[in-house]
Amino acid sequence: MARPTPLSGFPEWLPDGRVVEQHVLEVLRRTFELHGFAGIETRAVEPLDQLLRKGETSKEVYVLRRLQAEEGESASDDKGEKQLGLHFDLTVPFARYVLENAGRLAFPFKRYQIQKVWRGERPQEGRFREFVQADIDVVGAGELPYHYEVELPLVMAEALGALREIGVPEVRILVNNRKVAEGFYRGLGLGDVEGVLRQVDKLDKIGPDAVAELLVAEQGATPEQAKACLELAAISGTDASVVEQVRALAASYDAVTDLLETGLAELRALVEAAARRAPGVVVADLKIARGLDYYTGSVYETVLVGHEQLGSICSGGRYDTLASDGKNTYPGVGLSIGVSRLVSRLLSAGLVRATRGVPAAVLVAVTDEETREASDAVATALRARGIPADVAPTAAKFGKQIRYADRRGIPFVWFPGTTGEDGVRGADQVKDIRSGEQVDADAATWEPPAEDLWPRVVPGE
């Protein structure tokens, strides 16, 4: 087999990168669990017809085919089997899980889910085709109180904030509300809300003048209506004054509607709670349009400050119908962190690093193969007290054994005492290979410094 090369779009980490990813996942998971979210995991595949319900994502699905079936050896076995595809997000599988288990779940049901997803993106775009997402959602049966739309972005703010100590930049969660946008556009007399949102979404790419032209040319807006849309999109802020600005703008165009007022009350509640509980993190940004076409209330995007061009690392919103089985409707609100996108940036930009790529804090040296058992016994004693330990692979010269530890970042090398001709075993010694300090030690009592016990994740140099 020739030396294999990486597959574009399928990221993998070396062991020290995996230490970083594991740490990120553990911090997220702990935060989610402290907030009462139950962990679930769904299968990687869904029936293709379920995955294709949203037209726009259909092109991204990887379809599965059993090789055996392809060969025609037993095609009849597959009769009645649904065609399967890999899930491209964790929302579609969650909605299906909720319907499938509705009778056995308690609602509102708060769950987190951390899994890989797959998207058959065009290879030349350099996008990830396989990546890890970390989602939280709350789903209700029939109804779901608005306050969850306030709480969920704050949970994410806390989770991402907990990563700041390892060197993750601060985040801004940008929020908007479908009811505000729709209420405003309808108040202006623009009925094709999705169409207007689609044009406004191009603001960052093509600028306000071009968006205004498109609103006129494609959505049939008057120049004044187009101007109003752009003025709305220009509003942003971290406190309730945003709400007053929107209301004043709408009043100046005689565009205040009940829907707008409902949306503004919601947006105010979110901004006020956020200002109290996570000051400076949540920004109402009325130009956020992406997602507003399928979410029905709040919508969220998140940028890493200083890495805005990375795009959103945590997005989501409110669905009035996350799932429905015809009889019951399940509204939901949730957000999803793009863990691979985040970790990839953390590693490539050198923002964080692992103190080592192997768990072992101690390498137990082997004096000669005849006494390997004594070295194994030391390692066993250390492990029994929760100290990760490795044993040297061969009874090479100690210099070579120390290099084994050094190459892996293992801070301590343990030398079992040798048994003299008098049959008495000398004291064990442990060497800190960074300082060179070597002291007598007993495997039943010795402890490494707490910061050396396990690999840690710390800010990059």
Added chain:
Amino acid sequence: MARPTPLSGFPEWLPDGRVVEQHVLEVLRRTFELHGFAGIETRAVEPLDQLLRKGETSKEVYVLRRLQAEEGESASDDKGEKQLGLHFDLTVPFARYVLENAGRLAFPFKRYQIQKVWRGERPQEGRFREFVQADIDVVGAGELPYHYEVELPLVMAEALGALREIGVPEVRILVNNRKVAEGFYRGLGLGDVEGVLRQVDKLDKIGPDAVAELLVAEQGATPEQAKACLELAAISGTDASVVEQVRALAASYDAVTDLLETGLAELRALVEAAARRAPGVVVADLKIARGLDYYTGSVYETVLVGHEQLGSICSGGRYDTLASDGKNTYPGVGLSIGVSRLVSRLLSAGLVRATRGVPAAVLVAVTDEETREASDAVATALRARGIPADVAPTAAKFGKQIRYADRRGIPFVWFPGTTGEDGVRGADQVKDIRSGEQVDADAATWEPPAEDLWPRVVPGE
């Protein structure tokens, strides 16, 4: 969308089942890390040609196809793209990872890997098509000392043994050695070692008489040779006397070879170390044939005592060539736990259970929506001290809020003190809804009993 039904072969757990699975995975991971294994994760897909290198598994591969490519919209984008399939184990991807990163890994490289794998098994067999495996392997560059063949099954014995406290039955790790079997057969004059192993593997299914007939009919063995094979297969035991039995048997047939002696020395080292470090767990069983056709040294299978018909839950062995790039060869030894098979049995047989399916230890009640903020503040204070807390979804009657906690197994309900007409807020109270006991409490200092803090996994009733 109609109520969906489960897909056969794709297991999923309800939240309390997932608590069990998570716990099992954490215990395994901790044991692996204490022994110095570094965690890695590989992508879910491999080029199809890599997956098909072992003929016998080719039928099990799920092949991926981009839906977009299928539609012919941009087939040219796919030019030069390799056909991809989902991995069916974690050994093939690990071998590829080792070759791809050989220059950046330190050898011997000890890694663990816990991921899903997929096999397109025939649907009617009721086998898992998606399941979690937990693998450990050690791989060397050019050489790999034998002692790893002793250590790795002992790591698994420790990992599985650590699960006994939650109610997992004890395990027996059955070991054999390719060199013993091959040395014995060759000493007898039977050259088609794979063929003999294939027949011996049928012992449990068809019995010794039928196997003897097959050895004569298909492998060209004499009745005496067939008898010798069956006598070898009948030997088992937990101490070094096994080695003497095999040697005596071989001597009686004048079938002692150098290869047999090498294998017996290895088997003795394994059995002796195991008897010392994990008494009673490891059994030398000379009838183990499965895997011996592709492993080159030790081979391992593991049964749950009392659940032997479940088959092996942890298997593996030694490869002299785990990977090779033509220039360098990487020998390896490893074992793989079938986590889904194990967890599925634990749950279906009621051997273990989670004390609850949600993380929250406390539900903070909401007196009325106007004071939800006070309830949120209590939850925030509890979480800041590491106590998982949920807040009631609505300000329903307290009885209904207590039922919310009860349905989820949340042991404590917290009642924020109400503010009287004099503006003074009364004391908060917390109720243990199991005993009904309700006491004054302060969110800054109150602690639940340690056993209630997080969901635990305990033996079933």
